[in-house]
Amino acid sequence: MNPNKSESYYNLGNALCVKSDFEQAISNYKRTIDLDPFNSPAFYNLGNAYYMLNDFDQAIFAYNSAIKLNPESAESHFNLASAYNDKGDTENALLHYKTSLKYDPHNAETLINVGTLLEAKQSHSQACDAFREALRYAPDNIKAKEGMDRNDTITTSLKSLMQK
Numbered sequence: 001m002n003p004n005k006s007e008s009y010y011n012l013g014n015a016l017c018v019k020s021d022f023e024q025a026i027s028n029y030k031r032t033i034d035l036d037p038f039n040s041p042a043f044y045n046l047g048n049a050y051y052m053l054n055d056f057d058q059a060i061f062a063y064n065s066a067i068k069l070n071p072e073s074a075e076s077h078f079n080l081a082s083a084y085n086d087k088g089d090t091e092n093a094l095l096h097y098k099t100s101l102k103y104d105p106h107n108a109e110t111l112i113n114v115g116t117l118l119e120a121k122q123s124h125s126q127a128c129d130a131f132r133e134a135l136r137y138a139p140d141n142i143k144a145k146e147g148m149d150r151n152d153t154i155t156t157s158l159k160s161l162m163q164k
Contacts, residue, residue: 010041013026013029016028022053040069040070044075046062047059047063047079048079056086067080072103080096081099085117097114106137
């Protein structure tokens with residue numbers, strides 16, 4: 001391994017992640033970044049390693065760093081949203097899931113996550129729309145189907161009550 005070549009540390013970090021040795025992977029991704037501070041994939045994978053250790057603050061920092069270098073990365077926004085969501089910051093989670101959709105609008109998993117967060121905010125009509133859109137791209141997805149049905153029922157009931 002060439003100690004002055006960032007790619008060597010990056011590849012080792014990836015191999016260590018596959019082996020679930022996230023702490024050692026973090027060390028290698030950090031070394032990659034020391035040698036190549038503009039390596040967006042290294043920041044992204046660093047975030048993934050921290051995320052796997054449930055260190056959401058560090059994951060958020062790493063994903064934000066990846067996004068600064070590659071702002072159109074749907075994957076970085078998705079993972080950042082997931083870290084915010086797991087930390088309990090649903091507003092930032094929703095913001096970054098929606099940003100992820102800007103760059104990957106057909107991602108059913110992201111649409112389901114948006115629907116779930118909107119449902120939790122009692123935005124049932126918007127949640128139903130997100131679940132419905134997810135079903136366009138993943139027609140057999142049970143979560144999307146159940147979410148759409150649940151929120152459609154609530155929306156219909158609310159409309160019925162408002163007409164009385």
